[in-house]
Amino acid sequence: MSRLCSLLLLLICWLTSCHPAVGDSTPKSQRETVTSLLRTLLRSVKVGDFNPNPNVHIALRLARDHNLETEELLLMQLKEASVRKVLNSENFSSGLVALYTLAVKASCNDPINVTANGTTIDLIGILQEKLTQEIKHIEATGFPLSNYYQVSLDMLALCVMNSHVSPCSVRILTRAVDEEQFTHGSEFSVDTGSVAALALRCVKQAGTIQNTVNIEDALRKVLTQILEHVKDDGLIGNLYSTGEAMQVDNLTLPETSTTLAPVTSAVPIRVEYNIEDGVNHTFSDAVNVTVPRGSRLIQVLEETQRLYPVRFSFDVTMTLWGPSLTIVRGLSSSNQDRTYWQLLNGSRPLDQGIGDYRPQNGEHIFARLTHY
Numbered sequence: 001m002s003r004l005c006s007l008l009l010l011l012i013c014w015l016t017s018c019h020p021a022v023g024d025s026t027p028k029s030q031r032e033t034v035t036s037l038l039r040t041l042l043r044s045v046k047v048g049d050f051n052p053n054p055n056v057h058i059a060l061r062l063a064r065d066h067n068l069e070t071e072e073l074l075l076m077q078l079k080e081a082s083v084r085k086v087l088n089s090e091n092f093s094s095g096l097v098a099l100y101t102l103a104v105k106a107s108c109n110d111p112i113n114v115t116a117n118g119t120t121i122d123l124i125g126i127l128q129e130k131l132t133q134e135i136k137h138i139e140a141t142g143f144p145l146s147n148y149y150q151v152s153l154d155m156l157a158l159c160v161m162n163s164h165v166s167p168c169s170v171r172i173l174t175r176a177v178d179e180e181q182f183t184h185g186s187e188f189s190v191d192t193g194s195v196a197a198l199a200l201r202c203v204k205q206a207g208t209i210q211n212t213v214n215i216e217d218a219l220r221k222v223l224t225q226i227l228e229h230v231k232d233d234g235l236i237g238n239l240y241s242t243g244e245a246m247q248v249d250n251l252t253l254p255e256t257s258t259t260l261a262p263v264t265s266a267v268p269i270r271v272e273y274n275i276e277d278g279v280n281h282t283f284s285d286a287v288n289v290t291v292p293r294g295s296r297l298i299q300v301l302e303e304t305q306r307l308y309p310v311r312f313s314f315d316v317t318m319t320l321w322g323p324s325l326t327i328v329r330g331l332s333s334s335n336q337d338r339t340y341w342q343l344l345n346g347s348r349p350l351d352q353g354i355g356d357y358r359p360q361n362g363e364h365i366f367a368r369l370t371h372y
């Protein structure tokens with residue numbers, strides 16, 4: 001499912017109209033892939049889901065073929081979840097509000113009047129407020145409350161809804177481009193650059209900002225950075241950022257061969273699993289563990305925890321990308337301290353999380369508490 005997230009975000013900039021996609025420009029050869037993708041999306045919608053995925057709804061609405069019953073169910077879940085998050089003051093980050101707003105709009109519903117269980121909320125108003133908080137936080141600390149990906153998404157959502165985007169927030173985003181703040185680990189974040197470019201382009205085209213010189217400079221710079229990340233195989237950044245990046249410079253999707261997901265088999269593999277507090281240096285530990293070939297990294301962590309429940313204990317937080325590793329041996333990553341459990345194979349950061357990555361025999365996996 002996580003692989004779909006990036007493909008789905010590819011669609012958000014088409015949301016200026018609330019009509020489902022008209023016509024179908026998908027080449028015949030790719031229709032089967034699209035249909036299979038849509039089926040996977042439909043299967044991911046479950047009755048009673050408390051954390052529905054707005055990306056899924058956006059994608060379903062923009063597709064040519066529809067399953068209105070499932071779309072209706074998902075829309076209802078999104079409305080209920082957004083009202084619940086607001087009423088119970090649950091974690092509702094600015095970018096998530098932006099995605100909910102786009103999802104509601106994709107069903108021709110008005111994000112200003114979202115009603116569930118007798119309560120009505122105004123998602124656009126909430127989004128405006130969330131973006132203001134992000135901007136204040138950047139001005140006070142130098143960093144967003146969430147991250148620049150979400151700040152860009154907020155601005156893009158407001159812009160495509162023809163809602164007010166303040167010159168101040170635009171200035172903050174162009175400054176972030178200028179200061180090269182779009183990082184992911186130690187690398188330039190193609191995802192963030194792409195969403196920021198879409199947001200800046202939308203604001204420029206809206207024509208509500210007087211002096212657009214800064215916007216044009218920032219757009220040029222971020223486009224250059226994105227193009228510097230085009231790989232020989234046609235990917236831009238990696239598989240997950242390519243969909244987003246493609247929207248910014250009209251590149252065409254490279255032909256890639258679809259590889260079948262490896263199947264878990266009884267043949268065992270050995271993986272060295274290392275944990276390390278790379279911030280306060282309070283511990284560093286390692287163990288060799290055996291799991292069936294094709295296992296996902298989370299199974300390595302579970303097996304290690306089963307063998308050594310205290311030394312290798314861990315916990316996760318569920319996100320739109322699946323389980324995020326947040327606690328190792330009782331030590332929690334922290335948004336406030338800007339730390340996270342970075343995942344590496346040797347010295348190379350993984351491009352997937354523990355729910356997706358499948359280690360090979362003999363790999364040296366590290367979970368290292370690191371600053372971002």
Ligand code: B12
Nearest residue numbers: 095096191240320323324325340342343349350351352353
């Ligand atoms: C910002 C960001 C981070 C920040 C998040 C903290 C912060 N400041 O907010 C940091 C630097 C900590 C981070 C870490 C990682 N990230 Co990151 N991240 C992003 C980015 C650019 C934006 C996420 C976001 O805000 N989304 C919007 C909000 C509304 O959605 P959300 O689900 O609520 O967002 C939360 C989760 O996405 C979570 N998160 C961030 N990254 C990852 C990765 C995984 C695997 C999971 C499960 C969750 C997760 O943090 C977000 C804020 O709380 C995305 C790009 C993208 N296209 O989404 C990459 C992205 C999601 N990250 C990615 C990766 C690979 C990682 C790492 C595994 C890297 C590593 N080798 O350690 C780690 C996660 C390790 C772990 N402990 O589980 C990949 C995931 C690809 C995949 N198929 O799984 C993405 C798509 C980038 C890419 N193109 O490769 N990330």
